[in-house]
Amino acid sequence: MFCTPLVNFEEKLNSSLGEFAGWKMPMSYSSYQEEHLAVRTESAFFDLSHMGRLKIKGKIEEIENLVAKKVADAPQYSMIGPTAFLSDKAGFIDDVMTYKVSESEFLVVTNAINREKVISWIRKNSSLDVEDLTFGLVMIAIQGKKVWDYIEKPNLQPLQFKLNVNFEGQEVFLLSRSGWTGEDGVEFWAKPEAAEVILNKLVSKGVKPAGLMARDSLRQEMGFVLYGEDIGEEVNPVEARYWVYSLEKEFIGKQALVEILKSGVDKLRIGIKLPKNLRVIPRNGTRIKIMGEEIGKVTSSSYSPFLSRVIGMGYVNSRHFLLGGNADVEIRGRDYNIKLSDFPLLK
Amino acid sequence: MTEFKVGKYVLRNDLLYTETDEWIKIEEDNATVGITDYAQKKLRDIVGVDLPKKGQKVSSGEVVAVVESVKAAADIYTPLSGEIVEVNENLISSPELINKDPYGNGWLFKIKLSNKEETKKLLTPDMYTERVKGD
Numbered sequence: 001m002f003c004t005p006l007v008n009f010e011e012k013l014n015s016s017l018g019e020f021a022g023w024k025m026p027m028s029y030s031s032y033q034e035e036h037l038a039v040r041t042e043s044a045f046f047d048l049s050h051m052g053r054l055k056i057k058g059k060i061e062e063i064e065n066l067v068a069k070k071v072a073d074a075p076q077y078s079m080i081g082p083t084a085f086l087s088d089k090a091g092f093i094d095d096v097m098t099y100k101v102s103e104s105e106f107l108v109v110t111n112a113i114n115r116e117k118v119i120s121w122i123r124k125n126s127s128l129d130v131e132d133l134t135f136g137l138v139m140i141a142i143q144g145k146k147v148w149d150y151i152e153k154p155n156l157q158p159l160q161f162k163l164n165v166n167f168e169g170q171e172v173f174l175l176s177r178s179g180w181t182g183e184d185g186v187e188f189w190a191k192p193e194a195a196e197v198i199l200n201k202l203v204s205k206g207v208k209p210a211g212l213m214a215r216d217s218l219r220q221e222m223g224f225v226l227y228g229e230d231i232g233e234e235v236n237p238v239e240a241r242y243w244v245y246s247l248e249k250e251f252i253g254k255q256a257l258v259e260i261l262k263s264g265v266d267k268l269r270i271g272i273k274l275p276k277n278l279r280v281i282p283r284n285g286t287r288i289k290i291m292g293e294e295i296g297k298v299t300s301s302s303y304s305p306f307l308s309r310v311i312g313m314g315y316v317n318s319r320h321f322l323l324g325g326n327a328d329v330e331i332r333g334r335d336y337n338i339k340l341s342d343f344p345l346l347k
Numbered sequence: 348m349t350e351f352k353v354g355k356y357v358l359r360n361d362l363l364y365t366e367t368d369e370w371i372k373i374e375e376d377n378a379t380v381g382i383t384d385y386a387q388k389k390l391r392d393i394v395g396v397d398l399p400k401k402g403q404k405v406s407s408g409e410v411v412a413v414v415e416s417v418k419a420a421a422d423i424y425t426p427l428s429g430e431i432v433e434v435n436e437n438l439i440s441s442p443e444l445i446n447k448d449p450y451g452n453g454w455l456f457k458i459k460l461s462n463k464e465e466t467k468k469l470l471t472p473d474m475y476t477e478r479v480k481g482d
Contacts, residue, residue: 031443033392216417281395281415310394
């Protein structure tokens with residue numbers, strides 16, 4: 001199992017470690033609920049060193065052929081994403097963020113679980129040079145409603161990034177205005193020693209350390225998918241309502257995707273909300289029913305301390321895509337009422 | 348001092364325990380049941396609880412409650428047989444009490460015992476110490 005290089009630093013902050021996608025990472029510190037609320041009301045940071053980070057170099061035509069969204073026209077130092085690597089059948093190999101460094105060099109962030117698979121897939125489908133940066137650098141996200149009260153605001157528009165810059169007094173390899181929580185903020189990649197200096201400074205200013213559990217509940221409020229739970233190779237972007245492609249160009253999986261768009265889909269991703277203060281969690285695989293008839297299954301669920309209710313997402317038959325309507329989830333043999341909702345669930 | 352620590356876990360020497368991490372406080376013919384500090388720390392943030400019904404007859408080893416954490420739903424076994432005479436209603440709206448005060452305000456239910464002999468099968472504080480030691 002891999003382990004974040006910041007483990008000793010984080011243990012001093014009272015981290016509770018757990019396993020995620022083959023990595024030992026902080027799951028929470030004090031309480032995921034407090035960490036979640038810190039992001040929605042103040043500011044918090046996450047260690048994301050488990051995420052795969054790759055540098056790919058070569059002909060842009062080859063890169064374009066791999067990525068479902070158009071990258072050629074994107075400005076330099078901008079992020080294209082989320083986008084995806086798709087299979088021939090238009091299933092998700094992975095959903096990724098791509099960073100355009102130049103016409104021939106891109107950085108890619110993969111899901112931790114898919115890093116090796118993506119490297120093999122790129123090598124199989126192109127002659128691009130792939131360098132794995134995952135283990136030399138840590139990745140940190142600082143996110144929050146009041147994030148700029150705590151850190152220097154970089155001269156970056158959302159989804160722009162810079163390389164080899166000074167951030168909070170330290171050299172970082174990459175600084176981007178991005179995140180995955182629905183709040184503003186930055187992500188940076190840096191050597192562990194530099195990251196630790198920055199994080200110590202953040203802690204002394206009152207930025208809360210947050211673990212992957214808070215990240216999970218935050219992303220569910222926004223309706224963001226998690227690979228392995230909500231999407232996978234058996235799911236296509238149309239079913240997931242995850243608009244990660246550009247049809248004006250060619251890429252692996254496009255032909256299948258076009259066929260899917262023409263024929264329509266049998267299932268669609270939908271949000272769910274349970275009544276306020278009903279404290280049961282429909283886990284992955286829980287049946288969604290209407291009048292006793294199964295219409296779909298839950299893929300993710302969590303208690304949202306911000307909304308004071310259990311939320312989540314799943315897939316229902318496309319004929320039952322009844323936004324705003326009611327259904328039931330079956331938990332331990334009992335049915336509980338849910339509302340079928342659109343994303344973000346936060347509104 | 349009834350409270351003592353084994354590593355990072357708090358135990359009490361006035362309670363009995365189970366292999367499935369419930370604690371039991373015996374008071375005459377009644378027993379109060381909760382989950383241990385070790386169990387709540389393993390489950391992490393507790394966000395919900397399904398409690399038994401008052402008046403429900405239960406047999407030792409039976410699943411009578413469920414504690415929902417963000418991580419998973421954990422079955423709670425009644426360590427003793429009898430009738431549920433009280434449940435901790437406060438947990439319905441504030442399940443985090445189990446995290447904050449597992450041996451106090453985070454108790455789960457009380458049973459009027461039908462077979463007091465069963466208490467002999469429970470773990471003593473020393474035996475439970477062995478279970479959590481080294482974890």
